[in-house]
Amino acid sequence: MATVYHSACPLNCWDSCGFLVTVEDGKVTKVEGNPDHPITQGKICGRGRMLENRANSEDRLLYPLKKIDGKFERISWEQALDEIAGKLAYYKESFGTTSVLHSHDYANGGLLTNLDSRFFNLYGGVTELTGSICWGSGIEAQNWDFGDAYSHAPEDLKNSKHVVIWGRNVARTNMHLFQNLQATKKNGTKIYVIDPIYNATAKLAHEYISIKPGFDGLLAAGIMKELLRMDLQDGNFLAGHTLGFEDLEALLDTVSLDYISEVTEVPADLITHLAEVYADKPVSTIMGLGMQRYENGGSTIRLLDALVAVSGNIGIPGGGANYANKQVGQSFDYQNMTMPEQKKTSRTFTMMRQAEGILSAVDPVIKMGIVTCGNPLTQVPDTKRVREAFESLETLVVIDQFMTDTAELADYVLPAATAFEVEDVYYSSMYHHYVNHGPKLVEPPGEAKPDAWIWGELANRLGFGDEFGFTREEFLGMGLASLTEKGITLDKIRVEKFAELPVDKIPWADRRFKTPSGKYEFTATAVADGRIKLSLPTETKWTNPELADKYPYSLLTIHPLRSNHSQHFHLFQPEPYVKVEIASSVAVEKGLKDQDYVRVWNDRGELKGTVSILKMAHPGTVNIDEGLSARFGGSVNQLTSSRESDNGLGSTLYDCLVNIEKVEKE
Numbered sequence: 269m270a271t272v273y274h275s276a277c278p279l280n281c282w283d284s285c286g287f288l289v290t291v292e293d294g295k296v297t298k299v300e301g302n303p304d305h306p307i308t309q310g311k312i313c314g315r316g317r318m319l320e321n322r323a324n325s326e327d328r329l330l331y332p333l334k335k336i337d338g339k340f341e342r343i344s345w346e347q348a349l350d351e352i353a354g355k356l357a358y359y360k361e362s363f364g365t366t367s368v369l370h371s372h373d374y375a376n377g378g379l380l381t382n383l384d385s386r387f388f389n390l391y392g393g394v395t396e397l398t399g400s401i402c403w404g405s406g407i408e409a410q411n412w413d414f415g416d417a418y419s420h421a422p423e424d425l426k427n428s429k430h431v432v433i434w435g436r437n438v439a440r441t442n443m444h445l446f447q448n449l450q451a452t453k454k455n456g457t458k459i460y461v462i463d464p465i466y467n468a469t470a471k472l473a474h475e476y477i478s479i480k481p482g483f484d485g486l487l488a489a490g491i492m493k494e495l496l497r498m499d500l501q502d503g504n505f506l507a508g509h510t511l512g513f514e515d516l517e518a519l520l521d522t523v524s525l526d527y528i529s530e531v532t533e534v535p536a537d538l539i540t541h542l543a544e545v546y547a548d549k550p551v552s553t554i555m556g557l558g559m560q561r562y563e564n565g566g567s568t569i570r571l572l573d574a575l576v577a578v579s580g581n582i583g584i585p586g587g588g589a590n591y592a593n594k595q596v597g598q599s600f601d602y603q604n605m606t607m608p609e610q611k612k613t614s615r616t617f618t619m620m621r622q623a624e625g626i627l628s629a630v631d632p633v634i635k636m637g638i639v640t641c642g643n644p645l646t647q648v649p650d651t652k653r654v655r656e657a658f659e660s661l662e663t664l665v666v667i668d669q670f671m672t673d674t675a676e677l678a679d680y681v682l683p684a685a686t687a688f689e690v691e692d693v694y695y696s697s698m699y700h701h702y703v704n705h706g707p708k709l710v711e712p713p714g715e716a717k718p719d720a721w722i723w724g725e726l727a728n729r730l731g732f733g734d735e736f737g738f739t740r741e742e743f744l745g746m747g748l749a750s751l752t753e754k755g756i757t758l759d760k761i762r763v764e765k766f767a768e769l770p771v772d773k774i775p776w777a778d779r780r781f782k783t784p785s786g787k788y789e790f791t792a793t794a795v796a797d798g799r800i801k802l803s804l805p806t807e808t809k810w811t812n813p814e815l816a817d818k819y820p821y822s823l824l825t826i827h828p829l830r831s832n833h834s835q836h837f838h839l840f841q842p843e844p845y846v847k848v849e850i851a852s853s854v855a856v857e858k859g860l861k862d863q864d865y866v867r868v869w870n871d872r873g874e875l876k877g878t879v880s881i882l883k884m885a886h887p888g889t890v891n892i893d894e895g896l897s898a899r900f901g902g903s904v905n906q907l908t909s910s911r912e913s914d915n916g917l918g919s920t921l922y923d924c925l926v927n928i929e930k931v932e933k934e
């Protein structure tokens with residue numbers, strides 16, 4: 269008999285959708301949207317629907333595996349846990365706990381995925397990853413400017429006169445914002461898209477502004493120059509609530525509008541026009557994450573923030589420098605769950621440079637890696653180096669639902685349960701402010717187990733099992749402790765399926781910022797030299813002409829339409845392949861046409877794939893979607909750099925020059 273239950277999408281995504289899931293004979297048979305969800309309103313994307321295929325896939329990992337003489341063999345949980353716990357005890361004793369690296373990302377938005385940190389803290393503190401490949405530079409930038417990274421509630425968009433979508437691929441990555449934009453457009457709001465690629469969101473826009481990748485900060489500087497020249501700045505906001513405006517003015521005086529127009533490849537009159545738009549308040553600026561994956565990513569977001577501030581679009585209905593919504597995650601009590609006070613020692617590598625960290629660590633060297641909720645072999649930049657690093661480990665344990673490129677390298681692979689097989693609550697600190705409930709709907713297949721069960725079993729063997737002697741319900745209670753005080757209990761979320769979190773819908777409306785000065789800081793006081801910089805990406809003809817001679821094209825590696833990173837490609841029919849999207853200027857220069865087979869390369873690596881000419885893309889731009897595993901042609905991260913961004917916490921994935929040539933198909 270088929271029964272329909274409510275649930276929630278666990279995927280790392282802006283939208284955090286509410287689901288209705290059909291269960292028949294102990295199996296999930298259909299995933300649909302929950303029409304009652306206030307934000308996602310019954311609409312979900314193919315990635316959400318395909319979670320049914322993922323859960324039931326024949327490729328699911330069903331048993332613990334151990335690599336013996338280069339081949340995986342099935343072993344019992346007892347053996348796997350005893351041996352892994354034995355190694356953890358041995359490395360702790362012989363080299364210290366930081367000889368173990370915990371490599372992870374955020375592939376599952378469930379609150380209880382954080383229990384991995386509880387385990388590693390109780391173990392004594394391992395080598396952990398800091399920063400974020402995804403959004404680190406922008407988060408740090410907004411921390412400096414505002415004191416935190418907050419967005420307006422989705423429903424506030426209706427108050428905007430103009431909406432500037434700046435480097436967010438909304439139609440593809442944030443479908444409910446796209447619907448919101450469609451509705452807003454009907455009410456007369458003007459929509460602008462600034463992006464090197466004329467994407468599906470650009471089609472909806474009144475105006476599309478094509479820009480050279482990585483130069484958005486300079487464009488924002490140009491718009492500010494024009495605002496000031498025309499005396500259109502918000503003098504009251506600047507005088508009453510900001511710090512360091514004179515430093516910004518001095519910086520803007522160092523560049524001319526003509527120079528800005530030349531390097532950004534945006535016409536000067538268009539820059540003037542955008543200044544007029546920004547002065548016609550309220551303007552909502554909706555930033556994407558792609559735009560800050562450059563060497564100058566932190567500066568880029570700071571300059572965009574500054575533009576929003578100078579034009580007086582902060583803290584007003586319909587305004588905002590909307591980048592991330594960290595107040596969502598801040599509603600939960602991580603400390604209760606993760607017990608950071610138990611950590612006796614620690615060491616950190618940045619997420620971007622985890623491979624270099626592994627290869628160069630001394631005192632202690634990294635002996636063991638444990639990978640959870642991540643697939644670094646496809647997702648972390650500079651694949652060659654990542655492979656070398658993970659291969660160099662004495663012991664590698666990967667906990668996953670599928671045999672990924674990373675799991676292939678492991679000594680032990682442990683089969684994890686999927687979201688429909690455990691109870692959790694799900695949220696995303698990216699867009700809206702609702703938390704969704706996901707009940708346990710079916711049993712995990714084979715011997716797959718929830719991650720939390722694995723931590724508990726290892727903890728039992730290592731002598732701190734008591735700290736894992738709680739039910740999922742009890743752990744959820746710990747994470748929801750302060751919400752419970754505000755009336756949002758697990759029981760309530762269970763019954764109502766979702767709950768609205770108590771967050772500011774119009775952040776900074778009281779003009780009290782979380783910076784050290786309490787003001788909006790054009791010059792950040794939280795760091796030694798907090799002045800904004802007008803910096804450029806590293807891999808451009810302006811900053812590295814020799815490299816640009818050899819590798820003339822800018823490679824973007826944006827998020828795929830139908831897969832969440834590496835998670836869905838293996839379910840595609842027909843099989844996916846490497847698609848090399850090129851601007852028409854590249855096609856002309858290289859004599860390429862659609863379906864040509866090409867090699868794309870730079871000093872870090874190469875990738876072969878099939879050409880598709882983009883109808884409209886900024887001259888010199890190439891794109892290869894991220895997320896493909898080796899068996900489908902390989903990850904584009906073979907070409908990307910593991911350099912950190914300017915503020916140290918972000919990646920430079922899109923700051924990448926390549927060359928391209930036609931080759932014969934093998």
Ligand SMILES: Nc1nc2c(c(=O)[nH]1)N[C@H]1C(S)=C(S)[C@@H](COP(=O)(O)OP(=O)(O)OC[C@H]3O[C@@H](n4cnc5c(=O)[nH]c(N)nc54)[C@H](O)[C@@H]3O)O[C@H]1N2
Pocket residue numbers: 280281282402434435436437438440441442462463464465467479480481482483484555556557558559824825826827828829830831832833922
């Ligand atoms: N379908 C799908 N949706 C997803 C995901 C997925 O894998 N698949 N992943 C989720 C996750 S984890 C994240 S972080 C988000 C990311 O969401 P987005 O920020 O929307 O995604 P990106 O693919 O990083 O890039 C967004 C846009 O930035 C543009 N861009 C690149 N460089 C520049 C630049 O220098 N300037 C400007 N102005 N634009 C630039 C690209 O052309 C692209 O249109 O998406 C989430 N949603």
Ligand SMILES: Nc1nc2c(c(=O)[nH]1)N[C@H]1C(S)=C(S)[C@@H](COP(=O)(O)OP(=O)(O)OC[C@H]3O[C@@H](n4cnc5c(=O)[nH]c(N)nc54)[C@H](O)[C@@H]3O)O[C@H]1N2
Pocket residue numbers: 280372373374375376381401402403640641642643644646647648649667668669670672684685686687719825826827832833834835894895904905908921
């Ligand atoms: N070139 C390039 N690289 C990129 C990006 C880009 O734009 N360009 N985007 C970056 C961004 S924004 C992000 S967020 C990262 C994402 O990087 P990752 O999070 O590493 O990528 P995913 O493919 O989403 O998921 C990783 C693995 O987690 C597993 N998993 C899912 N749920 C669970 C669970 O509950 N438990 C366990 N143990 N495992 C689980 C999945 O099966 C999958 O194999 O990639 C980054 N890499």
Ligand code: SF4
Pocket residue numbers: 277278279281282283284285312313314315316317443832
């Ligand atoms: S991947 Fe994003 S848009 Fe798709 S169902 Fe999940 S939360 Fe919704």
Ligand SMILES: [Mo]
Pocket residue numbers: 280402403
């Ligand atoms: Mo991300």
